[in-house]
Amino acid sequence: MRACTAFKRLLRLPGASILDVAFGAEGVIVTVGLRRRRRICAACGQTGGHLQIHDRRVKRWRHLDLGATRCVIECELRLLRCPHCGVRAEAVPWARRAHHTRDFEDVVAWLAQQMAKTPIAGLLRIGWDTVGRIVARVVADHLDERRLAGLVAIGIDEISYRRGHRYLTSVVDHKTGAIVWCSPGRNAATLQAFAHPARRAQALDPGRLGRHERRL
Numbered sequence: 001m002r003a004c005t006a007f008k009r010l011l012r013l014p015g016a017s018i019l020d021v022a023f024g025a026e027g028v029i030v031t032v033g034l035r036r037r038r039r040i041c042a043a044c045g046q047t048g049g050h051l052q053i054h055d056r057r058v059k060r061w062r063h064l065d066l067g068a069t070r071c072v073i074e075c076e077l078r079l080l081r082c083p084h085c086g087v088r089a090e091a092v093p094w095a096r097r098a099h100h101t102r103d104f105e106d107v108v109a110w111l112a113q114q115m116a117k118t119p120i121a122g123l124l125r126i127g128w129d130t131v132g133r134i135v136a137r138v139v140a141d142h143l144d145e146r147r148l149a150g151l152v153a154i155g156i157d158e159i160s161y162r163r164g165h166r167y168l169t170s171v172v173d174h175k176t177g178a179i180v181w182c183s184p185g186r187n188a189a190t191l192q193a194f195a196h197p198a199r200r201a202q203a204l205d206p207g208r209l210g211r212h213e214r215r216l
């Protein structure tokens with residue numbers, strides 16, 4: 001089996017063709033090509049030939065380690081000039097607008113439900129702050145905008161952390177058992193935020209939550 005075929009099966013990067021594999025100081029460098037030729041603006045999603053190619057740029061993403069070796073994905077992207085958004089690098093299916101692949105970020109988000117940030121940062125060899133930013137991106141990506149639609153019966157609960165010094169109030173859909181909203185605090189003002197759409201959006205912003213709140 002050729003090395004490129006082996007890496008294609010191993011990495012399973014959607015929409016990517018493996019062009020080359022090399023070993024460098026950073027680890028395994030896998031050069032890929034974007035199979036999609038259609039031009040798509042990464043910001044607004046519009047497509048078409050009117051998105052002119054402004055330039056090209058090589059971008060890298062950290063992928064899940066291969067054994068004990070780091071794996072870096074490298075791809076040359078087109079910089080497209082969108083009439084609404086200006087010049088942007090085209091979007092790729094294997095990564096959000098970030099320096100890590102989706103698979104890598106999904107593993108970080110799953111681990112964040114099991115353990116604190118510090119061991120995740122050590123295990124995956126990333127910065128402590130990076131863990132928080134990745135979790136915020138994954139939550140924003142998976143948050144179901146329709147979760148409040150058709151809500152009839154709710155349950156309200158509070159969870160204490162930091163030895164009872166801080167609280168998190170959560171609202172649960174009684175029918176499905178799913179948490180549909182949560183916010184730091186446990187008083188009437190906390191719950192009023194649930195009834196107020198603008199404040200509800202603020203409370204749900206993962207970037208505003210501390211590390212204990214995200215874990216809970």
Ligand SMILES: [Zn+2]
Pocket residue numbers: 041042043044045046082083084085086
């Ligand atoms: Zn655009």
